[in-house]
Amino acid sequence: xxxxxxxxxxxxxxxxxxxxxxxxxxxxxxxxxxxxxxxxxxxxxxxxxxxxxxxxxxxxxxxxxxxxxxxxxxxxxxxxxxxxxxxxxxxxxxxxxxxxxxxxxxxxxxxxxxxxxxxxxxxxxxxxxxxxxxxxxxxxxxxxxxxxxxxxxxxxxxxxxxxxxxxxxxxxxxxxxxxxxxxxxxxxxxxxxxxxxxxxxxxxxxxxxxxxxxxxxxxxxxxxxxxxxxxxxxxxxxxxxxxxxxxxxxxxxxxxxxxxxxxxxxxxxxxxxxxxxxxxxxxxxxxxxxxxxxxxxxxxxxxxxxxxxxxxxxxxxxxxxxxxxxxxxxxxxxxxxxxxxxxxxxxxxxxxxxxxxxxxxxxxxxxxxxxxxxxxxxxxxxxxxxxxxxxxxxxxxxxxxxxxxxxxxxxxxxxxxxxxxx
Numbered sequence: 373x374x375x376x377x378x379x380x381x382x383x384x385x386x387x388x389x390x391x392x393x394x395x396x397x398x399x400x401x402x403x404x405x406x407x408x409x410x411x412x413x414x415x416x417x418x419x420x421x422x423x424x425x426x427x428x429x430x431x432x433x434x435x436x437x438x439x440x441x442x443x444x445x446x447x448x449x450x451x452x453x454x455x456x457x458x459x460x461x462x463x464x465x466x467x468x469x470x471x472x473x474x475x476x477x478x479x480x481x482x483x484x485x486x487x488x489x490x491x492x493x494x495x496x497x498x499x500x501x502x503x504x505x506x507x508x509x510x511x512x513x514x515x516x517x518x519x520x521x522x523x524x525x526x527x528x529x530x531x532x533x534x535x536x537x538x539x540x541x542x543x544x545x546x547x548x549x550x551x552x553x554x555x556x557x558x559x560x561x562x563x564x565x566x567x568x569x570x571x572x573x574x575x576x577x578x579x580x581x582x583x584x585x586x587x588x589x590x591x592x593x594x595x596x597x598x599x600x601x602x603x604x605x606x607x608x609x610x611x612x613x614x615x616x617x618x619x620x621x622x623x624x625x626x627x628x629x630x631x632x633x634x635x636x637x638x639x640x641x642x643x644x645x646x647x648x649x650x651x652x653x654x655x656x657x658x659x660x661x662x663x664x665x666x667x668x669x670x671x672x673x674x675x676x677x678x679x680x681x682x683x684x685x686x687x688x689x690x691x692x693x694x695x696x697x698x699x700x701x702x703x704x705x706x707x708x709x710x711x712x713x714x715x716x717x718x719x720x721x722x723x724x725x726x727x728x729x730x731x732x733x734x735x736x737x738x739x740x741x742x743x744x745x746x747x748x749x750x751x752x753x754x755x756x757x758x759x760x761x762x763x764x765x766x767x768x769x770x771x772x773x774x775x776x777x778x779x780x781x782x783x784x785x786x787x788x789x790x791x792x793x794x
Contacts, residue, residue, distance in 0.1 A: 380407070382416040397687035433489040435481070435559075436572045437464060447476035447561075455494050455539045455571060456579075464570040467498075467563025473506055478559040480515075486550040486715065488722060491559065492576065494539045497598035498568035499526050501612050506564030511546045514556050521546050521719060525568075528774075530723075531730030534579055535586040538597030538604045543576055543729075545722025547715055550706065567600055576729065584733040591767060592621045668746040671768055675739050678775055682731055685782050689725050695789050696721065710792065717789065724782060731775065738768055 377395040379388050384407075390398075395412045398404040404412040439449040439462035452463035467474045483489060491509070498507030507526040513519045523530055523544050532540035548555040561570060587597060587604075593616040597604035606613035608620050696718055699705065708714070745764060 376410065378411040379404075380411065380413045382414060384413065387414070394686075394690060396683065397690050400687060432575070433487060434575050435489055435491045436574075437493045437570050438462070438572060439464065441481075442476060442478050445477075446474050452569070452571065455536050456574075461572060464561065465567070466561055466569070467565075467567045469500065469565060469567070471565060473562055473564035476561045476563075481557045481559070482554045483548050483557050485548050485553070485555050488545060488547050488718065490722075490726075491544045491546070492542065492573040494536075494541055494571040494573050495525060495532070496539050496569040496571075497596070497600065498563060498566050499595035499598070500566040501594040501616070502565075503527065503594065505566040506562055507566065507568055508562050509542075509544060510560040510562065511544075512558045512560065513549055515558065519549070523723075531727050531734070533576055533726075533729045534582060534733060535584050536579075536582060537585070538587075538599065539571065540596075541573055541576070541579065543726050545719065545726055547719040547722065550711070550715060566595070567598065569599060584737050586734075586737060589616075589618065589621045592616060592624075665746070667765060668742055671742045671765060672739075674768055674772065675735060675742065678735055678772060681775055681779065682728065682735065685779055686725075686728055688782055688786055689721065689728070692786050692789050693721055693725075695792075699792060714792065717785075720785060724785060727778065731778065734771060738771060742768075 377390050377392055378386060379390050379395075381387050390412075395404070395406075398414070399406060399412060402415075404414045407413045442449060442464065446466075448465040449462055450465060451460045453459070454461045464476055466476045491511070499505055505526060507524070509523045509525055511521040511523075525542065530542065530544070532542055534541040548557065561568070587593065590596070593605065595605075595616075601607070601610075603618055605617050608614060608617045610617070614620055696714065699714060700718075705711065705714075741764060
């Protein structure tokens, strides 16, 4: 998403640019109005505060993995082909399949107090077939493990911004404590029961034109891509490969009959009886086609509704940031009894906002899958199309549940901010 909406103050002077969704939220909340297709004008009361927000966006503090800044004790740092341009770049290799946890620690960073930073990196692996692995990132302040922020990087606890060639792009926000001097910060990756790898990343805006490429068979696999295997997963002859290698999954899908068995129910069409002749099968194919078209329409409506819900969630988070900014701008902010809680909430806000691009990318991917499925309906009703259609709705419904859960998290967070005003 590009910041292509011009923002002016109440007098019409340009004060910056913002994202289309941000502009929509400002107008929706009555803080601005449209004065053209690509321009909004802030109200007299809000112009200065929003200008501050825009300036903060322009000066985002990004930190990425750099091998020279990491201690080479419990991890290997070697060269690997970059995800983006194919050039050689340093990679962090950590962990294996046994029970021992491996920890890779950075050298100490000296950062500014009470400042939001974003650690960005590409991640591969870190999951096993049992789901009992450890794969996390930790930010530790002042060398005190009791003062750390822990981010779980497995099992979709945090959604990546992008998938590319088996790698996942992460952006993890954190806020440094408010102390008088600079803040010493140490970063760590922890891996157990599964190897993982990390590559340096550029600012997320550098990847906006890339298409998200998640594993098309992820619903059939217990773990994500890991570069220790030739194509990312065990071959069909390796342990577990008979169930979730790419070859095994393709064979399983291809082995499903194109003609339904007695009593089978696909697209809510149920039938029984003896052998099916060609005329009967042609009639069933037509019924499949009509029902599949209806399924596509319903799925498209669901995805449109989810897109609107994500817009509303993003607006809520933007408003929450404005409320926190107002509180932190108060003269007596540092003397408040809940000062520590508020600074912690700033970090929580960053984590919630960082999930939005991942959900948007997933939504875009599902919309593309539905569109592709609809497009292929007119060509044939092969077993592959039928198998895909049988899973597509359940996948979208599962995603809808994730959005609902995320919306509940945001609502709870917004309520907690409102309680600060009481």
